[in-house]
Amino acid sequence: MxxxxxxxxxxxxxxxxxxxxxxxxxxxxxxxxxxxxxxxxxxxxxAFCDTCVRYLRYAIAGLPYDVAELSTLLAPSLAVRYRSPDLPGPPPRVKLHSPMPLDGTALDLQALIDHEVTSWAESVADFAGVDWDSDVAARSSQRRRVHDGAQLLAYRYEWLLGMPPVWHRVRSAGERPTDGWPVESIDRMEPDDHGDLWIERDGVEGALVMFALRRTVEGFAGRTPSDRCKLPCPKCQRPALVREHRNRRIVCRFCWHPMGDNEYERMLDELAGGLGVLR
Incomplete structure (x- = not known):
């Protein structure tokens, strides 16, 4: 605006x-x-309101846990897929690739989180003047690297939000590096001599990346609520109540006040009865 x-x-x-x-x-x-x-x-x-700055720190701190949860979702579906008879068969004596033993989507999401967190942690460390050894990070395990990077970003979030544009290599969770990127971002990408794509982004874009990563994992893991609830939170009065269907509970995404489904339904009934209207 x-x-x-x-x-x-x-x-x-x-x-x-x-x-x-x-x-x-x-x-x-x-x-x-x-x-x-x-x-x-x-x-x-x-660029962000005070509440979203608070949420940014939650999102960054939650990324290592997302990587850990994705590890529990690596098991393949084991669904049997049959070849269509209309498709031509493979040439004779050609050995086909064996089925992938892990869920590729979970692996790709882990790799994308690792890439973005590590890239931004290195840039923020350089901007804030704190130690970050890229060689040590590259030799660390993925979980260690994401944990350390997220810890640095959560602690130095003010530096992240104030960062000038920096160049990062483009990566996605799809087959191509540009999969899922908006058209306006793709137009800003530049290739290097090795064919890799790079994009220049500032800290505000980096913060939006952290939000997007968390939202993507929530959707993949089944934690995304279907919609917001009608009533404000009874504790903080914010319109931030959401129904977590998988957990069968209502929770405020501002003050994190939890409610059971039955408690929320009773609150709706009492309000409707007091106003003399039907739900």
Whole structure:
């Protein structure tokens, strides 16, 4: 949002760049008859609101646990897939590759987290003037490397948010390095002499990468809630209640106050009864 946005409160300089994904996103004026439009919460000088800065630290600190959880999801599905009779058969005496013994998606997500966390940790360490030995990191195990990198980023998150543009090698969780990248980012990529693609990103983009990695793992692991709940949190009054279907509970993503499904349903019934309306 531009700085002259008339809806901004006094003292605010802009809105959170997470826009609709902002925890404290607010509904904005929409075109009559059109879908609702949400904008990020007001900020006071930075790209993120105070709540999303807090969430950024949670997201970074959770990435090592995501790598560990993905290790439990490496087992293949063992589903039997039959070859279509309409496809031509392989040439005779050609040895086919054996089936992959692990779930490729989980492996690719682990590798992507490792790449992004390590890349940003090295850049932030250089920017903040702290020690980071790239050779030692390269010889470490993936879990150790992600743990150390996430620890540095969570502790130096202010340096991450204030970083100027830096160059990083492009990687994705797909077959091609550009899979899943937006078109506007692909247009900014440049190849090197070895055919690798590189992109220049600042710290705000790096923070958005951390959010995106966490959200991707949540979706793959089945932790993503279907939608937000109707009522605000009874403890902090924030509109941040979500229903975690796999865990069969309601939790506030701001103050982390948990509720059972039955408790939330009773709260809905009491509110509907007090207002004299049907649910």
């Amino acid at each position: 531009p700085e002259h946005d008339p809806t901004l409160p006094a003292g605010a300089t802009g809105r959170c760049v997470r826009e609709r994904d902002c925890v404290d996103a607010v509904k904005a004026a929409a075109t009559p008859g059109g879908p609702p439009v949400y904008v990020g919460a007001p900020t006071t000088g930075g």
